[in-house]
Amino acid sequence: MNAATTRRLLALHRWCGLLVSANLLVLTLSGLILIFHDEIDDALGVVPHAASGPAQLSLSRALDLALAAKPHAKPVFLFQDQERHPGLLFVGLSEGARRLDSAKPVAIDLRQGRLFEGLDLDGSFTGIVLELHAELFAGPIGRILVGVVALAFLISLISGAIVYGPLMKKFAFGLVRRDKARRTLFADLHKLFGAATLGWTFVVAGSGLLLSVGSFLLQYYSATELAMLGKPYASEPVVDDLSTIDRAVQQAERGQHGRHWSLVALPGSDLASPRHYTVLLQGGAGIEARVLTMALVDAREPTRAEAHQLPLYLRALLLSEPLHFGDYGGLPLKLVWTLFGLATLGLSASGVWAFRTGRRESRA
Numbered sequence: 001m002n003a004a005t006t007r008r009l010l011a012l013h014r015w016c017g018l019l020v021s022a023n024l025l026v027l028t029l030s031g032l033i034l035i036f037h038d039e040i041d042d043a044l045g046v047v048p049h050a051a052s053g054p055a056q057l058s059l060s061r062a063l064d065l066a067l068a069a070k071p072h073a074k075p076v077f078l079f080q081d082q083e084r085h086p087g088l089l090f091v092g093l094s095e096g097a098r099r100l101d102s103a104k105p106v107a108i109d110l111r112q113g114r115l116f117e118g119l120d121l122d123g124s125f126t127g128i129v130l131e132l133h134a135e136l137f138a139g140p141i142g143r144i145l146v147g148v149v150a151l152a153f154l155i156s157l158i159s160g161a162i163v164y165g166p167l168m169k170k171f172a173f174g175l176v177r178r179d180k181a182r183r184t185l186f187a188d189l190h191k192l193f194g195a196a197t198l199g200w201t202f203v204v205a206g207s208g209l210l211l212s213v214g215s216f217l218l219q220y221y222s223a224t225e226l227a228m229l230g231k232p233y234a235s236e237p238v239v240d241d242l243s244t245i246d247r248a249v250q251q252a253e254r255g256q257h258g259r260h261w262s263l264v265a266l267p268g269s270d271l272a273s274p275r276h277y278t279v280l281l282q283g284g285a286g287i288e289a290r291v292l293t294m295a296l297v298d299a300r301e302p303t304r305a306e307a308h309q310l311p312l313y314l315r316a317l318l319l320s321e322p323l324h325f326g327d328y329g330g331l332p333l334k335l336v337w338t339l340f341g342l343a344t345l346g347l348s349a350s351g352v353w354a355f356r357t358g359r360r361e362s363r364a
Contacts, residue, residue: 009159016156017351023136023149024348027208030133032341035325035334037126038084046124048107048116050087055110059089059245062108065115066091069106075242076103077271078264083289087111098238098269101215134211147212153205161198164191186354193347200340201347207320214317221314222270229296229308230273238268239275239299248302252279252295256307259283259293267299275299287328290318 033040041047057065063075073093077100080089089110092103107116121127135142210217227234249261265271265278272278277297282289292315298304310318322328326337 006163009163013156013159013163014355016152016159017348018355020149020153020156021348021352023146024153025345026136027133027146027149028341028344028348030129031204031325032338033129034126034133035327035337035341037130037325038327040126041124044125046121046126047085047119048088048109050085050109051111051114052087053111055087057089057108057110057113059249060243061113062089062110063091063242063245065108065113066093066106069115069117074098074268075266076100076269077266078245079105080262082260098266100218100265100270140215143212143215147209150205150209150212154202154209157194157198157202157205160194164194186350190347190350190354193343193350197340197343197347201344203323204340204344207324210317210320211324214320217313217317218271221311225311226271226273226278230276233273233275236274242266242299244299244302245277248277248297248299248305249279251302251305252277252281252297254305256281256293257283262292272296279305287319287322290322290328291315292318 059078063078067073067075070093073095075091076094076098077092078089079092087110089108090105091108092100092105094103096102105119105121107119108114109116122131131137134146136145138145245264245266249264253260259281260283261279262282263280265280267276268274269278273296275298277299279295279297280292281295282292284291292310294308294310296306296308326333
């Protein structure tokens, strides 16, 4: 690599790093909090706990209970998390369009047949931190900005590895050079943090970039492949009789080798046709549990179900969240993610400080 190319890559690394430094501080600190969002929510009592014992309430009865509490709302989805919230069913209700992102969930204890009032996930502490982390409190524009930050960070990582990788061989790893200039000290610390966290930062930045465009990917899937699957029924009225939901879920789970339903998009929502339930199923442990499969079940004839494979970009999107937050391997993995997050703060701070001290020494 000639000197001109090295200078260009160095400039690209420097300015992309400076561009993301302030945003990276906000995103890293908020991300450190979100690593422990389950523990924080439990401590604050954000999500209620279901009673012990077997389920006494069917899904269709739970839907009736939710709609009786909010008679003017439209049902959009059902969601359950047997690992984190056993016995609880979350019903998404919308006052306007039947969109998953606009629906507000209510929680129902399937074991006691009780509906919990006042569930506010978005207004909780971790909900507010998530909005900061994902959107910078700026809505869809904020998501685009976060994506730009992630892309610039990836460019900075790649250019830095190309330029500084060969230089790291010239002095012992973990030791700074004997030059006592402050810029040399911070520059070597920056290289050390960068080399130690390169793989992790690349994964987190790449998954963050995917998550920032996740809503657009879902809209694209809804408007293309899912629309083609539901095209023969697109002109039909939305099926409002959801009494078949229990049989539909049983049919979707049949022959799925231990997989169970996680989310059901109800007819008329942006992830279902006017006539079908879209059932997402999960199974396995760890990160494997995040790889979902899909089945379309006829809401009028629930014995008719068709299994479909999610496209590659949606499977990558589903894997991005556990990789980004490190919440698929229990507390030990969360602690590892925390250590890498703190090292990323050191990477950003040492890079900015090396740039500032270098400018001062140049002027002097």
